[in-house]
Amino acid sequence: MKWDEFFVTGDPLIYGAMVSIVLVSLAILFGLTYYKKWGYMWREWLTTVDHKKIGVMYIICALIMLFRGGVDALMMRAQTAAPEMKFLTGQHYNEVFTTHGVIMILFMAMPFIFGLMNVIIPLQIGARDVAFPKLNAISFWLFFAGAMLFNISFVIGGSPDAGWSAYFPLASIEFSPTVGNNYYSLALQISGIGTLLTGVNFIVTILKMRAPGMTLMRMPMFTWSVLITCVIIIFAFPVLTIALLLMMFDRVFGSQFFTMSNGGMDMLWANLFWVWGHPEVYIVILPAFGIFSEIISTFSKKNLYGYGSMVFSMVIISALSFLVWAHHFYTMGQGAMVNGFFSITTMAIAVPTGVKIFNWLFTLRKGRISFTTPMLYSLAFIPIFTIGGVTGVMLAMASADYQYHNTMFLVAHFHYVLIPGAVFAVIAGFHYWFPKVFGFRLNEKLGKIAFWFIAISFNVTFFPMFFLGLMGMTRRTYTYSAETGFGPLNMLSMVGAVGLAIGFVILVYNIYWSTRYEPRDKTGDPWDARALEWSTPSPVPVYNFAVTPQVKGRDAYWFSKKNNEPLSDEKITKIHMPSNTGKPFILGIAFFFLGFFLVFSWWIPSIVAGVAVLIIMATMSFDRDHGYYIPVEEIVQTEQKLRGDTV
Amino acid sequence: MKIDATQPLEYGTEENRNRIFGFWLFLGAEIALFATLFTVYFVLVNRFASGPSGAEIFEITPVLLETFLLLTSSFTIGLAVHAMRLGLKKQMMIFMVITLLLGAGFLGIEIFEFFTYVHEGVTLSTSAFASSLFTLLGTHGAHVTFGLLWGTAILIQLKKHGLDHSTANKSFIFSLYWHFLDVVWIFIFSFVYLKGLM
């Protein structure tokens, strides 16, 4: 490979991106050096095993990825805003929608949810940390390595261009000869391993580390949703691992899994991809359901209505999520009976989802609803997501899907599901739990302005797409002629996209503004909420709970406040903590280089990096560090400082 | 670290119990992984295009030998854990060494088998069937290879630190892993080789 092929050249937008990447990196390096923060970075963040800090790092990455994916989205909307636009070339547009999809699902929604999970789950179940803190750090750094690997593709070697679903033979070396899809397979593989480990870690955490008295049916709904999500992860992600492995073999080693000759079967990829891909949708949606349940209950000042059926419906959804994958390709010609089966299983998902919607509505009933920013996102979720849900039922009807498939109608549908379902949820959760982590709330006024921009612009952007689909506009089309009549609605959609962008800018500005001016919260419970995480002081001390709480029922903290009973009557004892380690970070770097060298099929460096990975893992195995203890005096002092009173 | 003396050494601490439970979950994911590979294999098994079919290339003798070695190693790792429960460090280490040697023998035959296939002109890119066969066997073989490295690392730790909560826990988890590889091999033996030869 020549050097001029190594870097992507020829497009002013790419040059702009390169320059900005270099400038931002330099600014970060300079800033760290100038403010002498290298040691701080290393000690407090890069080597941390604290679930709260790992969670924060996940969320920071997710916000950066939201920016990247959002810019992709704006570019797509700009290119299609009017007929025959000349903003992007066809190839560039293809790369942009591919990276938009991959980044938004795998490097924005998932890490955002993982971030909230990391911060909140141990707190909600009254635990000191997750079950395996070091493994948790490894998960994060593997995700980070994968995300970085995926993102450098657009300046080095070229981005993947076969859509986020990367159907074969389009994604094969024959039709997509750049290294773009190598990046796809390896970046997703690396971060996918991290995801799988997170799944294992959180199941053990939730099942084994709950505070005494917290039976399964006393767990907060967010914890339940994460437990079920992790079970899905354990069964779905290995399928992706294999699919990506086969993809890499086909592209790099010339195997014949999905080829057009020698017996390869292109639709096998589509099947494997969606056997993972559909459960993946629920991996991002179910925790969202949990977040909304927490928030709606808190701000209605009521317990969650129909707790049992809420749990049961999530279990049903997770089971059904593995039985619906073929609805992504009804049009493959598998016949009316197979399609009928998958139609019915798909529509069946509407039943448990409907149960949840009604339970939320009845949680509101007889409540005392206050419209805070997190509550606004949660309330906006209900009507918007219902549109996403009913259009999902429409798409589930195999016959009708012959007309919706691959059109903008589909695009509108899944944005109506994923944006209120996943994005609104993580933003709501972000606003809701922000004071827990940082000790102050985000400004409500700015938060509400951002909310209205986002909620209204969302509908302006995506509602027209339902009609564009019915007019016959296919998705992933980079240009169209004026005679099609697609112009006006696309322009409207562009207007909405700009509004969404403004909303997100206000949201980020709010973080800056609130950091400077928002009053600090001394109570640890600014929303008068219900679950255990609010019983700790804010920001949460490194050991979480000075004494392990004892749980007597659901909404344990709420009833402890109401009945004026302390959560625990035990005395403070010394607390065992895991020590920090830099090895997960180094392992992440090694995996990054392993992936990078494999992308370019540079064998010797790949082998070196692979050996490095094994050596780092071996040194971790030889580690005999069993952590350290925080003495009682230190705990007492911390608690006094944070609460402003004695314990 | 609270130590529960009523439990065997490897279950002695909360961390140990969590690790074992977590590893069971990981094995659940591994089952999903191999199930996917088997599915791919069954979908593609008759798509051998112009290349040979399984019946044409499989040979029963080396496969029986591989099966014998791996099954025996599963037995010896069981003995190693038994010795560990009795606190017999030396015997335990001997059984683990035997296990690893048997594993290495298995791996040697498998590599030889791959060479034979390549020699006969069957490579990863011959046909969809060949690709899926090599990938299924190769993934299992890679697991065995990783197991050999892992087992060696544990042996060194046993030598260095003796039997304690940490090393006992690691050895026990390793034994679970090794049994799992054995189970996967039984499926490969039955559904790839025997079915292919029928």
Place this chain on the structure above:
Amino acid sequence: MNKRGPLFALLLSFTLLLSGCSSLTVLDPKGPAARTLSDTIIFSILMMVGILAVVYALYIFMLTKYRAKKSNEGYEPPHEEGNKWLEILWTAIPILIVAVLSVVTVKTTVAVENVPEGYENQEPLVIYASSSNWKWHFSYPEEGIETVNYVNIPTHRPIEFRLYSFGTISSFWIPQLHGQKYAMSDMITKLNMVADEPGSMMGRNANFNGEGFAHMEFEALAMSSTEYDKWVQDVTETAPELKEDEFKKLLETAHVGRMSFSNTHLEFSPPPSEDHHHGGDVNGNEEHQDHKDVHPDPATTEETEFDSETNVDPNEPLPNFPAEESPNHQHDGH
């Protein structure tokens, strides 16, 4: 403070905008298959609007009635675990709705997979539609002609499109006649449709397949059978013959305009076998077998070539040949 207002305003403005704007192609069918689909879609929209109305009514009621006000400052909401009967109610009603929709789905799916009602007794016109990056080739084996990027069909006669691809997966779609179906390299899929009025319709590939995807369109022109016969005769007499090497070159060319030929490429480049892949998950399809006896294999004159080529040429996409299906396979090739 509720967000229904803007949403309804949006809905209203869209409806107004659309009525003044272009029509919704999918809901403007020109044939029975597309009409079935259009009716299904409208039926489902009405059902869904009903569901939305219930949810939205409850939602607005809850938000207006139970919002925190100055007047209810000291109000403490009650503790409610749930209500068994209500929960059963909102499980049972959706199940009923899904049951109704399932019946409709299965019925309409079967209907549109088969030859449209009332046309079963007519011999369908078989057209092979094959895609290559980024063109559509239409072969009329009965007439012995071939076109590129346009297809003419007679009205009131069932058309059976047989779809396959020379490369990437594409999706054949003439929204005013029928929904779409994939064209793939290793199998043939079929789409039955009838046009019941003459006119020009948009047809295109709907499945993203690379750089030229946006321009992979064709015109479907329905005409009366007399006009159609005249056009066929025209092409047979005036269009050039398609040679094998020319065709290979044509496959390589990314974009071409319309073309007509007085023979078909099927003669030297036969389509893939009609067997389905048999994956554990992608089950074979019975209906395809049903039609085999209704119409003769189009290329009967070329059958020797069919037989010899399919299995031998390593460059051609190979069908699967599992042992148990081999008799079937032979049957296909006569």
